[in-house]
Amino acid sequence: MTTPEPHVRVRDLRKTYGNFVALDGVSFDIERGETFALLGPNGAGKSTTIEILEGYRDRSSGEASVLGVDPQHGGLDWKARLGIVLQSSGESGNVTVREQLAHFAGFYPHPRDVDEVIAAVGLTDKAKSRIKSLSGGQRRRVDVALGVVGRPELLFLDEPTTGFDPEARREFWELIRSLKREGTTILLTTHYLDEAAQLGDRAGVIAGGTLIDIGTIDEIGGADSRIPLVRWRDENGQHEERTTEPASLVARLFAATGGEPAGLEVRRPSLEDVYLALVAAHGTNDKTMDQLEHSL
């Protein structure tokens, strides 16, 4: 049996703007049906990568294949298989939410039901409202609806939940889970690490134009970075210990103090903790400053 070709394949991708190196040899695959989270600080190169894959930007060198096609040469048939939610949208029109979605749905061969999509993004009450009258978060939901209405095989989500209230973000996660269940491949960029942990099967961390780590959400940062931390206080002050067996340590502390130690806390590092340590260790800002000085 042959393994199906990945939906996204990137090899040694480079992008320069004048002297500035925005992407410096990035390689990764995204398998069919997988949700891949591309993480990284501001200016790391996430949008540049995603826009090259969407066919909106040309690469300087390297290889890229999206649904088996070089994005620099993707035609309308190829575009119709993609769903795109850009980082910032121009959706501020004079038409209603429903009109706009129905119009977009008409571009695709097998669109989703417009009213179901409106309900899935929580805009049923606003279906007949003009887009320009919506709040920022509601407009962002329209962007997401427009990205999924064409029933894409591959969905690009560039910071999709910026401006969403916490409840809307959770509703959005449910929508993405249902798309995942249907087999949609998803490339997500987000600064919300809990969002990446909730939705991502794998993640790549990009900093200063280089992929500094890649793996399943649990693998990012390596096993050592996930070792739990136990904190407590006693008459000698505050203590903390990292241990792979927090339950044994807590049991020992209970035995020694004859009850629960003061300020007892057992914390497993979150993806956000691990990510912040990774990016700090990489010293992204230094590299960016070096590049800036070089280009001045």
Ligand SMILES: Nc1ncnc2c1ncn2[C@@H]1O[C@H](COP(=O)(O)OP(=O)(O)OP(=O)(O)O)[C@@H](O)[C@H]1O
């Ligand atoms: N058209 C351009 N001309 C010059 N430099 C650019 C251009 N577009 C992007 N850059 C630079 O390339 C780098 C990567 O930008 P990119 O938008 O890909 O970052 P990002 O990871 O998406 O950041 P953010 O999280 O802020 O959206 C940045 O330093 C940015 O200033």
